[in-house]
Amino acid sequence: MADPSQQNILIIGGGIGGLTLALALHARGIKCSIFEAASKFEPLGVGINMLPHAIKVLSKLNLETELYRYGVEAQEFAYFNRHGQVIITEPCGKFAGYDYPHFSIHRGDLHKVLYDAVIDRMGPNSIYFNHSCSGFTQNDRTVKALFENTESHTGSVVIAADGFHSNIRKSLYPHESEPHYGGINMWRGVTIQKPFLTGASVTRIGTVDAGKMTIYPIRNFADGTQMINWVTEQPRSDFKKNDWATVGHIEDFIGPFKKWNFDWLDIPDLIDNAEFILEYPMLDRDPIDKWTFGRVTLMGDAAHPMYPRGGNGGAQAILDADSLANNFEKYKSQVRAINTYENERRTIANKIVLTNRQQPPDYIIEKVETLTNGLPFDKIEDVINREELLAITERYKNIAQYSIEKVSN
Numbered sequence: 001m002a003d004p005s006q007q008n009i010l011i012i013g014g015g016i017g018g019l020t021l022a023l024a025l026h027a028r029g030i031k032c033s034i035f036e037a038a039s040k041f042e043p044l045g046v047g048i049n050m051l052p053h054a055i056k057v058l059s060k061l062n063l064e065t066e067l068y069r070y071g072v073e074a075q076e077f078a079y080f081n082r083h084g085q086v087i088i089t090e091p092c093g094k095f096a097g098y099d100y101p102h103f104s105i106h107r108g109d110l111h112k113v114l115y116d117a118v119i120d121r122m123g124p125n126s127i128y129f130n131h132s133c134s135g136f137t138q139n140d141r142t143v144k145a146l147f148e149n150t151e152s153h154t155g156s157v158v159i160a161a162d163g164f165h166s167n168i169r170k171s172l173y174p175h176e177s178e179p180h181y182g183g184i185n186m187w188r189g190v191t192i193q194k195p196f197l198t199g200a201s202v203t204r205i206g207t208v209d210a211g212k213m214t215i216y217p218i219r220n221f222a223d224g225t226q227m228i229n230w231v232t233e234q235p236r237s238d239f240k241k242n243d244w245a246t247v248g249h250i251e252d253f254i255g256p257f258k259k260w261n262f263d264w265l266d267i268p269d270l271i272d273n274a275e276f277i278l279e280y281p282m283l284d285r286d287p288i289d290k291w292t293f294g295r296v297t298l299m300g301d302a303a304h305p306m307y308p309r310g311g312n313g314g315a316q317a318i319l320d321a322d323s324l325a326n327n328f329e330k331y332k333s334q335v336r337a338i339n340t341y342e343n344e345r346r347t348i349a350n351k352i353v354l355t356n357r358q359q360p361p362d363y364i365i366e367k368v369e370t371l372t373n374g375l376p377f378d379k380i381e382d383v384i385n386r387e388e389l390l391a392i393t394e395r396y397k398n399i400a401q402y403s404i405e406k407v408s409n
Helices: 016-027 052-060 064-070 107-122 167-172 267-272 313-330 334-358 363-372 386-399 404-408
Strands: 009-012 032-035 047-050 076-080 086-091 103-106 133-138 143-147 153-155 157-160 180-193 201-207 211-220 226-235 276-284 296-298
Touching: 009 016, 009 143, 009 153, 016 032, 016 052, 016 107, 016 313, 032 153, 047 052, 047 107, 047 211, 047 313, 052 064, 052 313, 052 404, 064 103, 064 107, 076 363, 086 363, 086 386, 103 107, 103 211, 103 226, 133 157, 133 167, 143 157, 157 167, 157 334, 167 296, 180 267, 201 363, 226 267, 276 334, 296 334, 313 334, 334 386, 363 386
Parallel strands: 009 032, 009 157, 076 201, 157 296
Antiparallel strands: 047 103, 076 086, 133 143, 143 153, 180 226, 180 276, 201 211, 211 226
């Protein structure tokens, strides 16, 4: 059998997962090409949290310096009730004893760091733009990726990193049901303002039913201000396609937050001064029990699209990339490599999909809301002890594979 380094792996999709995979394969001397549907590189989106398990992978790819340049190294997770009372804070990243930091960063900046590294290390010809994959054909030796309005490309395996609306997943699951909509809509925005709390706090406030926000800084500016990313989730009965470009309107979601002027942050002012606001529904897909079909496998949002909670959408794509690259290096048979990757990752990722629906990290706040009937408390210790609260966060860390013990392995 041919040396895997002489075979060409076709990566469909130039997002976070696809670019990380390309860099990881290149670092191991394994040939690959990236095919991106967009006509050019465009950094999109808003904030994203990169926890130590993902940063461990990116650090091994020598990207940590660039992440420090663009992002904010988070110091703590901070949980508040809807009255602005602190429930618990706990350190994160290196401040919690991890070997790797936690970065809060603009998704576009993270994408740019990855893209620039690919161009620098692999050259501009490693990425084919205007290549929207419509499907594939395969035999026992090769696989051919088919593209709309352009030539096909043949390789040894195809890795579908083509996102939530993956055409390859549609080819593999033509009768799959529509995305799962849990009845929650999201509004996201960014606001330039002075820092709040530590200036590096990943902050969660309130609950979905009574008003919920997640707020954290994603850029530092020379004048001492920051770009603050914020997102609210609210129950809604309407359903719209998952489109990052839908313009949001303050009057559609401001209701629960009109009086959220806390001594540590003025939420109405934060929202009112937003640079832009986007609206879209919180969608995922039901887990599937098979990712790999012959010489084709799924990764990232194509494999396990999940609610954007707990900093695990992009992170799990990065962990997929690491597993794939390790197995391509380990096995001569690339088919064996992608099957081993699926065996390593599918059960873990599918469990996170379901956990993000039911008990994400901010379940802490829901627990306190129930115990207090939504009323203010005098002392949180009278409601629930710190050990019980930390047990909730530790449970999520273990499920999502970013406990200190797991990351240190």
